Amino acid sequence: MGSPPGGLSNSLRAIPEIHAMSHSVELADVGMSFGDTRAVSDVSFTVESGEFFSILGPSGCGKTTILRMIAGFLQPTAGSVRIGGQDMKGLGPDQRPTAMIFQSLALFPLMPVWENIAFGLEARGMSRPDRRRRAEALLETIALPGFGDRMPGELSGGQRQRVAIARALAVEPQVLLLDEPLSALDLKLRQHMRAELRSLQKRTGVTFIYITHDQSEALAMSDRVAVMSAGILQQVGRPRELYDDPETPFVARFVGETNALAGKITQSDGMHVGVETAIGPMKGRARQPLSPGQSAHIYVRPEAMAISRAGDQEPASPHTNQTEVTIARLDFEGAFALVHGATNTGETLVAAVASTGLSAMPEVGSKAIFRFPAEHGMVLADG
Amino acid sequence: MITSAAVRKGLYALYFVAFFLYLFAPLAIMGAAAFNESRFPTVVPWQGTTLTWFQELSRDTAMWQALWTSILIAVCVVLVVVPVGTAAALVLTSLHARARGVAYAVMVSPLLTPGVVIGIATLILWRQVGVGGGLFLIVVAQSSYIACYVMLMVVARLQRFDRTQEEAALSLGASRVMVFRRVLLPFLAPTLIAAGFLAVLQSIENYNTTLFVRGFDTPLTVYIATKVRTGLTPAVNALALIMIAVTILGAVVYEVLRRREIRRRRSVSAH
Amino acid sequence: MGELYDRFGPALSTGFVALVLMWLAGMVLAPNLMMIDYALRPNLTPSEIGTAADGYTLSNILYFFGEDVHLAIFFKTVWASTLVAAVTLVVCYPLAFWLAQTATRGQTALVLLALTIPFWINEVLRTLAWYIILAFRGPLNELLLATGLIEAPMRWYGDGGVLAGMVYAFILFMLFPVYNAIESLERAQIEAARDLGASTVRIHARIVIPHAKAGIATGCVFTFMLAAGTYVAPALLGAPGSRWFTQIIYNWFFEGGDWNRGAAYALVLLVLCLAVVLVSLRVARVSLADVAR
Numbered sequence: 050m051g052s053p054p055g056g057l058s059n060s061l062r063a064i065p066e067i068h069a070m071s072h073s074v075e076l077a078d079v080g081m082s083f084g085d086t087r088a089v090s091d092v093s094f095t096v097e098s099g100e101f102f103s104i105l106g107p108s109g110c111g112k113t114t115i116l117r118m119i120a121g122f123l124q125p126t127a128g129s130v131r132i133g134g135q136d137m138k139g140l141g142p143d144q145r146p147t148a149m150i151f152q153s154l155a156l157f158p159l160m161p162v163w164e165n166i167a168f169g170l171e172a173r174g175m176s177r178p179d180r181r182r183r184a185e186a187l188l189e190t191i192a193l194p195g196f197g198d199r200m201p202g203e204l205s206g207g208q209r210q211r212v213a214i215a216r217a218l219a220v221e222p223q224v225l226l227l228d229e230p231l232s233a234l235d236l237k238l239r240q241h242m243r244a245e246l247r248s249l250q251k252r253t254g255v256t257f258i259y260i261t262h263d264q265s266e267a268l269a270m271s272d273r274v275a276v277m278s279a280g281i282l283q284q285v286g287r288p289r290e291l292y293d294d295p296e297t298p299f300v301a302r303f304v305g306e307t308n309a310l311a312g313k314i315t316q317s318d319g320m321h322v323g324v325e326t327a328i329g330p331m332k333g334r335a336r337q338p339l340s341p342g343q344s345a346h347i348y349v350r351p352e353a354m355a356i357s358r359a360g361d362q363e364p365a366s367p368h369t370n371q372t373e374v375t376i377a378r379l380d381f382e383g384a385f386a387l388v389h390g391a392t393n394t395g396e397t398l399v400a401a402v403a404s405t406g407l408s409a410m411p412e413v414g415s416k417a418i419f420r421f422p423a424e425h426g427m428v429l430a431d432g
Numbered sequence: 433m434i435t436s437a438a439v440r441k442g443l444y445a446l447y448f449v450a451f452f453l454y455l456f457a458p459l460a461i462m463g464a465a466a467f468n469e470s471r472f473p474t475v476v477p478w479q480g481t482t483l484t485w486f487q488e489l490s491r492d493t494a495m496w497q498a499l500w501t502s503i504l505i506a507v508c509v510v511l512v513v514v515p516v517g518t519a520a521a522l523v524l525t526s527l528h529a530r531a532r533g534v535a536y537a538v539m540v541s542p543l544l545t546p547g548v549v550i551g552i553a554t555l556i557l558w559r560q561v562g563v564g565g566g567l568f569l570i571v572v573a574q575s576s577y578i579a580c581y582v583m584l585m586v587v588a589r590l591q592r593f594d595r596t597q598e599e600a601a602l603s604l605g606a607s608r609v610m611v612f613r614r615v616l617l618p619f620l621a622p623t624l625i626a627a628g629f630l631a632v633l634q635s636i637e638n639y640n641t642t643l644f645v646r647g648f649d650t651p652l653t654v655y656i657a658t659k660v661r662t663g664l665t666p667a668v669n670a671l672a673l674i675m676i677a678v679t680i681l682g683a684v685v686y687e688v689l690r691r692r693e694i695r696r697r698r699s700v701s702a703h
Numbered sequence: 704m705g706e707l708y709d710r711f712g713p714a715l716s717t718g719f720v721a722l723v724l725m726w727l728a729g730m731v732l733a734p735n736l737m738m739i740d741y742a743l744r745p746n747l748t749p750s751e752i753g754t755a756a757d758g759y760t761l762s763n764i765l766y767f768f769g770e771d772v773h774l775a776i777f778f779k780t781v782w783a784s785t786l787v788a789a790v791t792l793v794v795c796y797p798l799a800f801w802l803a804q805t806a807t808r809g810q811t812a813l814v815l816l817a818l819t820i821p822f823w824i825n826e827v828l829r830t831l832a833w834y835i836i837l838a839f840r841g842p843l844n845e846l847l848l849a850t851g852l853i854e855a856p857m858r859w860y861g862d863g864g865v866l867a868g869m870v871y872a873f874i875l876f877m878l879f880p881v882y883n884a885i886e887s888l889e890r891a892q893i894e895a896a897r898d899l900g901a902s903t904v905r906i907h908a909r910i911v912i913p914h915a916k917a918g919i920a921t922g923c924v925f926t927f928m929l930a931a932g933t934y935v936a937p938a939l940l941g942a943p944g945s946r947w948f949t950q951i952i953y954n955w956f957f958e959g960g961d962w963n964r965g966a967a968y969a970l971v972l973l974v975l976c977l978a979v980v981l982v983s984l985r986v987a988r989v990s991l992a993d994v995a996r
Binding site for chain 3: 560
């Protein structure tokens with residue numbers, strides 16, 4: 050039962066009235082404690098109206114707690130949640146202008162598809178014939194016409210996904226909350242649904258708040274991403290900002306692959322800093338002035354690392370770092386390959402090279418030089 | 433080795449024959465006695481085959497009255513225990529560990545209380561407010577322990593319920609009452625029907641508790657037991673035979689429906 | 704309780720709590736407390752109410768302990784109920800094992816269905832069937848006479864009859880818990896034990912029975928409780944010499960007219976059953992949650 054791809058995004062043009070109904074979501078100093086355990090502390094951010102906003106973090110970081118506080122399943126123990134400028138304090142999930150799509154989708158297994166889609170309309174007191182009509186229209190838009198009388202158990206994973214989306218959109222929410230809804234799908238379908246969700250959001254203009262632990266998913270789909278760790282908001286920014294300019298060590302390590310070298314600050318000249326590491330002095334760039342003696346890490350993306358054969362040493366320059374390594378391993382990943390180089394102190398540095406350039410690479414076991422420009426060495430103080 | 437296995441098999445076969453003889457011979461003899469002309473229900477000596485006892489049964493107005501009383505009681509019991517047992521299961525599952533343990537112990541305690549004690553305790557309590565034995569007390573006393581069965585069945589069913597369905601319904605704007613009516617109740621429905629069915633059987637079958645709270649009412653079990661003293665005739669056997677036949681028919685229908693349901697599910701999942 | 708309110712809202716959760724309170728307080732706790740109250744008061748004539756005699760007393764309980772005949776019947780009931788539980792276990796165990804470990808799924812479904820047939824008809828009729836079989840001129844005596852096993856008809860009503868009828872009545876209450884418990888035992892464990900050279904007896908003693916302990920305890924507890932608390936079987940299949948404790952209680956209520964003493968006797972029975980339940984569960988290390996599945 051494969052579903053025709055592309056149908057959803059194209060036909061959702063047919064619901065223009067959803068446009069201009071979206072709201073901003075504002076969290077101010079939100080905290081949540083369960084007994085003695087603090088799940089979330091002092092989280093503040095604003096999701097703009099019509100934005101695709103993701104909350105990214107490992108499991109247990111508090112992202113689901115935040116989503117449930119926005120939805121109204123949980124009342125924050127501190128701070129406030131405002132939707133469209135209105136304080137949501139004391140309002141339950143049934144009284145908020147939000148709809149949620151669950152990880153398990155939570156379709157009602159005993160109701161036919163059309164009743165699932167029309168459930169929210171039933172709750173709003175719409176008459177049965179009207180509900181049926183509306184459900185049929187939505188089934189058209191999710192490219193599942195004629196599926197209204199099937200039971201959810203008879204649908205494929207992708208079809209169920211679409212029904213869950215239609216069910217949430219049927220109530221014309223101002224904010225759509227998505228709790229890792231793609232995690233149950235296989236890779237191909239997941240990538241396809243990513244694109245559909247993204248274009249759906251653009252067409253409807255509804256504010257999306259999307260929870261995920263998959264950083265590539267967050268980076269690919271979102272206008273902005275909030276990164277969470279251990280109940281604390283680490284950084285909010287556009288995907289490029291998070292990647293190129295992480296504000297905390299956690300973000301530097303969690304978003305994308307990175308090499309991290311521990312060291313101590315030797316000198317700091319505004320944004321330009323020197324770090325003494327186990328493999329020698331390195332130059333990098335800091336977000337803010339750091340004081341000499343502070344312990345810090347210098348983070349380098351694998352794709353910023355260039356490789357040349359041993360002996361091709363360039364003269365030391367104030368703008369480039371380099372170190373000699375032994376090529377230890379080469380992981381071929383398709384479009385690119387990861388080259389692992391062992392330094393003489395036993396640390397491993399990883400460089401990513403495009404597969405097209407692979408033939409020019411030094412062989413495993415041979416010596417090589419890893420080199421990266423100072424502007425790609427991000428220096429963040431520890432702790 | 434072969435011989436010891438053969439001996440074991442032989443013993444098992446012997447045991448099976450004995451077990452099922454023990455199980456069904458009484459039923460067979462009781463059923464057969466319904467056709468014997470003898471005034472006392474027995475199969476020896478066979479005094480001739482007759483259907484008189486079925487005719488006598490159909491004329492036994494007291495028996496029909498007793499059957500009607502039993503059915504009336506059973507219906508009332510179902511109306512009490514299904515809501516009570518369901519509510520108990522829902523309350524129990526939303527309690528926290530410590531309180532849940534205590535509540536659970538209290539809720540299952542009627543199952544561990546002898547039937548006669550339940551009857552006696554109910555009789556004594558209601559005498560205090562001037563209510564004597566009768567239909568009302570029979571319903572109250574039977575319900576107090578039959579509700580346990582309903583509670584246990586509903587708890588078992590609830591363990592397989594996906595609570596996010598309720599959250600999904602709430603997030604779509606449904607009220608709590610609508611969530612209960614449209615999401616949880618349909619999920620529980622098959623269990624509630626089964627529990628109601630079980631409650632009817634438990635109620636009609638009960639004797640030990642009913643005996644103490646019956647007052648001047650005579651449900652079927654009490655009627656039959658009284659017959660043993662006042663003059664047992666094979667008409668009672670005729671009644672038993674009819675009940676067995678209805679039971680077997682019910683069991684067969686149930687099994688057929690169950691198999692059809694399994695087949696239906698298989699064909700759906702094969703899609 | 705807060706969780707209940709969050710989940711179902713004020714109207715429904717109030718309704719649920721009201722129903723549960725009506726049940727537990729009104730139909731379970733209050734009757735039992737009132738029975739205890741009755742048991743601890745003397746049986747008074749209307750004119751004595753409010754006089755010095757109207758107070759709590761242990762006289763009803765003490766009366767029971769001073770009455771040798773009643774004590775003897777009580778202990779006989781305990782002993783006989785234990786015997787009923789033991790015999791029922793012996794009768795059911797092989798079948799439960801076969802159903803759980805050897806039978807195919809089809810066989811299991813068929814046998815379980817067949818087993819329930821005698822149990823859909825009520826306990827009185829089940830007992831009545833034995834009443835007919837065991838009659839002095841009934842089929843059992845005729846069969847035994849015809850095969851020459853006995854010379855003269857025997858009187859089966861009495862202890863033997865009560866035992867046969869009770870075991871018959873309670874088979875399912877033993878079979879199902881034991882079957883369920885054995886079913887959860889991996890077949891590979893038995894095969895491993897056999898492979899290691901264990902005899903059949905040893906396999907059961909060391910592997911099956913320890914595994915099925917909770918089920919066996921549950922079955923025994925239920926069977927004991929049902930046997931000790933029944934009235935039908937001893938009333939129909941008993942003889943004057945095989946009186947049951949429940950019959951004594953019944954007589955206090957409906958023949959002796961002394962409800963207070965009857966309540967005291969019922970209390971003794973209740974305490975006995977609860978004690979047996981708790982001690983058995985403790986000995987078998989089974990929790991209450993495992994008993995009532």
